[in-house]
Amino acid sequence: MTPPDPTAASRLCAACGMCCNGVLFHTVQMQPTDSPGSLSALGLKLKRKRGERFLLQPCPAFGESGCSIYDARPQRCRLFECRQLKRWSAGEVTEEGALGAIHSAREQVAEILALLERLGGTNPKHPLSKRWKAALAVPMDPSMPPSKRSDRDQLLRAIRSLNAVLDRDFRIVPVGDCEEVEPQVSPMNAAWKTPG
Numbered sequence: 507m508t509p510p511d512p513t514a515a516s517r518l519c520a521a522c523g524m525c526c527n528g529v530l531f532h533t534v535q536m537q538p539t540d541s542p543g544s545l546s547a548l549g550l551k552l553k554r555k556r557g558e559r560f561l562l563q564p565c566p567a568f569g570e571s572g573c574s575i576y577d578a579r580p581q582r583c584r585l586f587e588c589r590q591l592k593r594w595s596a597g598e599v600t601e602e603g604a605l606g607a608i609h610s611a612r613e614q615v616a617e618i619l620a621l622l623e624r625l626g627g628t629n630p631k632h633p634l635s636k637r638w639k640a641a642l643a644v645p646m647d648p649s650m651p652p653s654k655r656s657d658r659d660q661l662l663r664a665i666r667s668l669n670a671v672l673d674r675d676f677r678i679v680p681v682g683d684c685e686e687v688e689p690q691v692s693p694m695n696a697a698w699k700t701p702g
């Protein structure tokens with residue numbers, strides 16, 4: 507996220523938070539200049555995979571007021587700018603337009619969260635894509651009430667729709683249709699954070 511000062515970029519990030527709350531990403535790759543010990547002591551959840559360290563999302567440092575460890579945040583958090591922010595920086599979209607895109611995406615996220623709540627059983631500490639995959643992994647059985655079947659169908663449609671918006675307006679490199687959105691590292695997103 508960008509600095510917490512009264513600039514338009516900060517207002518956009520304050521209205522959004524999707525690169526911290528597990529909507530856009532699963533993980534943030536640590537850099538040599540990051541101190542895993544210090545970041546762990548600040549409450550961040552780190553894991554090691556194939557010799558690399560990653561910060562897990564949703565990030566525990568993210569709250570109502572944004573990043574609570576702003577001055578100590580990892581290097582990639584300092585550098586990351588989503589597609590929407592880049593468009594705004596380049597003058598391709600107004601602040602109002604960017605805010606509209608953020609609000610619209612967040613409304614779609616809210617719809618998905620409500621559906622997950624109704625379907626039950628997903629962990630709010632997991633990134634969004636892990637949650638919807640868990641919900642859709644529950645086998646359909648004949649005794650499932652029609653309302654749950656309808657919620658599942660609606661969830662799938664909502665995920666596809668959100669994913670298209672995230673690819674178009676926020677991700678640096680699109681990750682494609684939701685069936686293909688695995689917690690993999692795509693080439694360009696790998697330079698920043700891994701997709702969620």
Ligand code: SF4
Pocket residue numbers: 507508518519520522523524525526530586587588589590591676
């Ligand atoms: S996704 Fe973009 S607008 Fe949203 S908080 Fe991150 S950098 Fe800011």
Ligand code: SF4
Pocket residue numbers: 507525526534565566567568569572573574575576579580583
């Ligand atoms: S450390 Fe701060 S900027 Fe980085 S993901 Fe967590 S809340 Fe966001």
